[in-house]
Amino acid sequence: MSDDLLDSPGRRRALGCLAAGGAGTLFVLAGGIFTPLDLAAAAADPERTGRLGRPLFVQLSDTHIGFNKEANPDVNATLTRAIDLINAMPQAPALVIHTGDITHLSRPAEFDLAQQLFSRIKAGEMHTVPGEHDTSDATVSEYFSRFGKASNNKGYYSFDHAGVHFIALVNVLQFKPGGLGTLGADQLEWVEDDLKRRSASTPIVVFAHMPLWSVYEPWGWGTGDAPQLLAYLRRFGSVTVLNGHIHQIVQKVEGNVTFHTARSTAYPQPAAGVGEGPGPLKVPADQLAGVLGISRVSLARHPLALALTDRTLA
């Protein structure tokens, strides 16, 4: 654990500011492989961050603008702190990727406020996918009227940046009783075609809101037809799969595919299966830091694998 980023005084200050929410994840690229770093940690020690690779994009997730209950009465402030960390980076990230649940209730005022907050982000481009909270208006139109252009209102699209192929997928529009997310035949066919034209050495980043692997099926924390997607991805040498939805970090490595779920900037959720359902986790204010936690990511080589260790803020 020589790359332990936890112990610098600057990092401790940054983490102290984030006691009410996770910040985001910075992905640095080195040798075609992405390494995820806690944004607060990366911001606290940019020199070390630079040594780990090229900071390419930041993942934000589950900002839930509009949420105002006990688990975090000020989600605007915690998102603003995450944005401040991005903006303080010595080299602005090329991209910011938001993995959904921008808003809490899909209301126009929530989307407007979110866009207003996002407009402060100093980054090359912002890319989004919707979460089920963003598509919960009766007409499913508020998200698409603001963010639908990139995908011609389909929700899924791809783009290239710095030799990396990014694929944005939507798994919150088709509902199967029982609860898993669904990509659907049309989208899977599109992905298959999109990937056909890429060489196996192209680093691939796939992002969607709900997990693209089964984290906990009883709560719908997975995507029923994701195995078909993973079959298309198997021939690639470097695949990074990102999602949000579960408001906590869970990670898995399967061959050349690394799966990461992100924390929320808004509020934590219980661990899989703990309690009656995946709602906001309420804890006494003096215990909040201990429940939210942070994660450190260290890099091991040959075979290259990411090791991620949870540590609380307390």
Added chain:
Amino acid sequence: MRAVKFLAVAFLGSLFAAGAGAADEGTIQVSAKSFMFTPASITVKAGTTVTWVNLDDEPHTVFSDAGLFRSSALDTNERFSFKFEKAGTYHYLCTIHPRMLGTVVVE
């Protein structure tokens, strides 16, 4: 395309709600609480209005599998109502938590 479909659904829904069909048979309440619809299954007479109320801290929606009705996200204590005019069995779920299932049987 999607927007058109849902607009059409909303239009149909308003037709049913305003329908001159069955007589008014009053209102029955179903709550969304602890990630469950309670009662999960109800049997009502044609002309009954069902009102769903969300008693959780987490938002829920009410979405008819057959496209008959679809609520917006209901925050804590918010309500959604739909008047059932025609006999049949209507299944619904919460789009935010699709393991939450319910049924309305209209006689």
